[in-house]
Amino acid sequence: MTETVERPLARENSVGQPLRRKEDARLVTGRTNWTDNIVLPGMLHMAVLRSPMAHARITRIDVSGALQRPGVVAAYSAADLGDANGSIPCVWPVTDDMVSPPHPCLAIDEVRYVGDAVAVVIAADRYAAADALEAIDVDYEPLPAVVEMPAALAEGSPLVHSESGTNKCYTWEFGGGDYEAAKAKADRVFTRHYVNQRLIPMAMEPRAVVANPTGPDGEITLWSATQIPHVLRVLLALVTGIPENKIRVIAPDVGGGFGSKLQLYREEVLAVVIANRLGRPLKWTESRSENAQVTHHGRDQLQEIELAVTNEGKILGLRVDLTANMGAYLHIITPGVPLLGAFMFNSIYKMEALSFTCTGVFTNTTPTDAYRGAGRPEATFAIERIMDDLAAELGVDPLELRRRNWITHEEFPYTTIAGLEYDSGNYEAATARAVELFDYDGLRAEQKARRERKDPVQLGIGVSTFTEMCGLAPSRVLGSLKYVAGGWEHATVRILPTGVVEVVTGTSPHGQGHVTAWSQIAADALGVDPSAVQVIHGDTGTSPYGMDSYGSRSLVVGGVALVQAAERVVEKAKVIAAHLLEADAADLEYKDGAFNVKGSPGSSKTIQEVAFEAFTAHNLPDGVEPTLQANSTLDPSTFSFPHGTHLCAVDIDTETGMTKIRTYVCVDDIGKVINPMIVEGQVHGGLAQGIAQALFEEAVYDDAGNLVTGSLVDYLVPAAPDLPHFTTDRTETPSTTNPLGVKGVGEAGTIASTPAVVNAVVDALRPFGVDDVRMACTPERVWRAINDAGSKGGDRAAEGTVAYGGATTESTAGGQGDGIEKTGGQA
Amino acid sequence: MVHISVTVDGAQTQHDVEPRLLLVHYLRERVGKVGTPVGCDTSNCGACTVLLDGKSVKSCSVLAVQADGSEITTIEGLANGEWHPVQSAFKECHALQCGYCTPGMIMASVDLLNSNPSPSEEEIRAGLEGNLCRCTGYQNIVKAVQTAAAQGGAR
Amino acid sequence: MIPAAFDYVRAGSVDEAVRVLGERGEDAKVLAGGQSLIPLLRLRLSYPEVVVDVGRVEEMHGVREDGEHLVIGAMTTHAEVIDSDLVRTHCGLLSEATETVADPAVRHRGTFGGSLAHADPAGDLPAVALALDAEFVIAGSGGRRTVPAQGFFVDYLQTAVGADEVLVEVRLPKLGAGWGxxxxxxxxxxxxxxxxxxxxxxxxxxxxxxxxxxxxxxxxxxxxxxxxxxxxxxxxxxxxxxxxxxxxxxxxxxxxxxxxxxxxxxxxxxxxxxxxxxxxxxx
The missing domain is CATH 3.30.390.50 (CO dehydrogenase flavoprotein, C-terminal domain)
Structure with a gap:
């Protein structure tokens, strides 16, 4: 399965084949349609002036200087836009008392993070617009900034939003069973503190928008590098007051998202409002520096996690207390992201009780929101880290500890302590295969030998057995979590008069290859060749219904909707075919794209012939409407639960602290597979991002709130030499909750890999007394951990940069009370 | 304004340009070669890589005036009647997902194979160190370059 | 991001570059390969009024032997240094270190002299120049002078090259047998x-x-x-x-x-x- 081989494509089983992507012909020849490529007659360019201060009062702002600059058409501050300035909504008010401050497009009176938008310039070209920003006068009166969560929660902290009276956004509680009872029964209570650091998504295409006013009454077409054209249209209508039907949103070629383009951004609103005001098309293209500063960030949690266990390592209860950084404002689902993890801390393990609390905190930093995995990587990290730590504490092999606690394959369907019903899975099989590919025993033997001879290069082995919930989402569940939208997806299948199969999907791909995979699904459902299928997406004008792409939902929701729509097309076609063949519909069988009368060879109608009849409508049975098409709007009944076992071996140069991944093996179970080539690519990319969190990437602020890692020079996205060759394989336990048997895969690699790598790093260092190294596990942190076992490697080296727990490199922090608390069982 | 004359994908172009105009903006906005995208400010990402007189350069870190008199090949001019073997191999090996890094990645790969027609995996990874991809984890890109090399990718 | 506007002079010779620098002095910036300068211009961390492009000055290109020295023109690109058999034979440290500079595309544009004159303490080549006992030939209005490596790197991003001067070439003593x-x-x-x-x-x-x-x-x-x-x-x-x-x-x-x-x-x-x-x- 690690090789994708070309086989002759049998028409009836396109699904499962590594069909080469239809998307690629344009992409490898440069015939692309990125938003920044779009040029319209009379188009103007927008540039945004941004706050250089993390927190300040704007005492004066004067844009008139910009208007004097050559090529400048307009310049606006918040006051100039008035009501049109608008406010970005949060659509996930997770509690009734959540603090949800205004989030104006241009800052009004106060700026709250470095990069906060202050004014815009509209000019004839992007060079003139950039120049004119320098002519805007702003006087700032600095206010105290708070960048660390513990400081923000402390009494007397400066307030990000003074009118709120607090930096606490919300506290959200969840649980199952009686944790205190489980704790009382336990032999041991094992508590750990982990830091899940802030990340910057860094999709390769920075954001861009082009707004084209097309009529006198607010009609507008917006091209945006977005994952969510449909959701964006609804939100734009709500924010601008433009009737929804007058807004058309197009997501053309979109260069990656990873959650960062799952958003309503200020620049989208500003472009629409200002283009309409000026009556001219307007383009804004984000620079990479802006991207790092203002496109939302991800992760950023302080995690306290506690296991109540028996001496044999049987988990009785789990307690989680999260502190989650919202940043300076709430974006559309900022507060909900950590809660997506609430159901995942218990992961694949059986237990009697779960207690979960999350506190959202405002700081003077870039807002956070969804980043690949969104809440689930954080949860998986914490539970898989503590499982390895507990195994070390108990002197048990980390795989054995998992075996003692995981749900066995006979136990499915299994309702977890978080209340989710896992439909299927086989953790034993995936783990067995991973262990075999990895040579687990061989590496353990080598590790022992290297430890004994005190080799300066130590070997570490890390385990991550993960599951996740994806396929967002059953609408009723979203409703119960106070999310204001549904989780359904829409598909339309039409057979056009010429026989082309037109699939219209509400998913909005930005690299996932939906055009190819959806062609395969439709081809099998209709019995035609995938090349006969055309897929339309990403344009509210041509694919009006949809909930877009995020949360590994596209296939398990949108793909299943497509199957249903195609089946409905066949049903309708059957009625017409029966009429044309003068046969009873019950006597027809549908195979390879044609209806045949059972027992009457030669008497058949192809679906294309039926489509043409449906088009001319000259001879349709009574009561049958012309045209051959059908819709499906599918609301999933549940989530999907892919799982897998990831094993990582690292070599650590103990003299320098440098970590190198030596072997990475993962065996994922994502149920049935539509296109194994695309699946493998998704896994590879996910692994790269998860490994990057473990070893390389970290958004760092200094204590004045400046983003120190504001470019690709300092924010270390790995290049080809920095990553290993991955050994990937799959087991296949079909989902029982959808007709395709599929589970999501888009986020799996990212979710699973981070703890596997950090566990390997810590495993290598355990002989030095190390039980944690903070992410990113830089060489310096690893070296410090070796030389001061309690330090967890400490914080970033730069003096004056933000350090959770207040540690600096001058005096590395001690532990935070981590470790075993022995209870008396009955005490 | 400075008058420059550049051959882009085989066609000669002449323009008066501001000295500060970046080559990538010249290509995209004056010549219409939008197949070459911009991904960063700091010459890290390599999305804008083109060949300048046959050698890979990051067109965001070259001034258009510096390219005066030279010959530029962009992703749009790489195919010569038929796709370059590297283009074919990228599709064949699923070496792209969103495709934004792809023009630069392909041009860097072409340059790599021109200087080293049969690179090892390590040499491929090192040869592409100036190009970032956020989707693929690079494994299929490495495979594509190996595949192109086996098919005589240095052309 | 986009550089602020500047005037541009493409120098045809060292003398022409020196003359323009003499006239514009502190407001001028010498453009070599641009691999450090252009990102700085784009981020608007550098605001020269005039950029003097010495990239096409013929005499500043190439590697040659001069008795017991190698002479490397300041505008010799990193790629040319790596490809030079003379450098590999007589100053192998420079070949080895230059291969680690940036990436292939940057090495096609970036120059040996540009890296040294930029004098980023995190740059690889300044330390190499020190280890190789390089001598720096600097042209100014008063003619040319030679500065030893120990005197070249003055402070953070500062070298002995004055505002009205140009680094023309670097002389490296050949390392003979017995050197590693x-x-x-x-x-x-x-x-x-x-x-x-x-x-x-x-x-x-x-x-x-x-x-x-x-x-x-x-x-x-x-x-x-x-x-x-x-x-x-x-x-x-x-x-x-x-x-x-x-x-x-x-x-x-x-x-x-x-x-x-x-x-x-x-x-x-x-x-x-x-x-x-x-x-x-x-x-």
């Missing part, structure tokens, strides 16, 4: 700058080290010579390398930044110096 070399670069990812780098050339005769020159990258505002190590190595055999390398951080005051805190850099300098010298000594 190693550049140990320590960085977190392929693209990132050196946290610490150690450039070592070592000469052995009769089994012991009789001469060593060691340049340190990113151990202070300028590249440094690890003089204490060099002295300790003199006359030592390979078994003495470890002890000598313990002096690598003597008298250094490296910065604390995202790459590492000062104490970590000093530790790395000792480890990397031991490794570089051992490799250069063939040990």
């Amino acid at each position: 070399h190693r550049y140990e670069k320590f960085h977190r990812v392929a693209q990132s700058w050196a946290i610490v780098g150690v450039a070592a050339v070592v000469h052995r005769s009769n089994g012991s080290i009789d001469q060593a020159r060691i340049g340190l990258t990113n151990m202070g505002p300028t590249p440094l010579r690890a003089s204490a190590v060099e002295q300790a190595l003199s006359g030592a055999d390979v078994s003495g390398i470890g002890a000598a390398a313990e002096h690598a951080a003597d008298d250094t005051s490296p910065a604390s930044d995202l790459g590492g805190a000062a104490d970590y850099r000093q530790h790395l300098a000792r480890v990397l110096t031991r490794r570089a010298v051992s490799a250069a000594a063939g040990g």
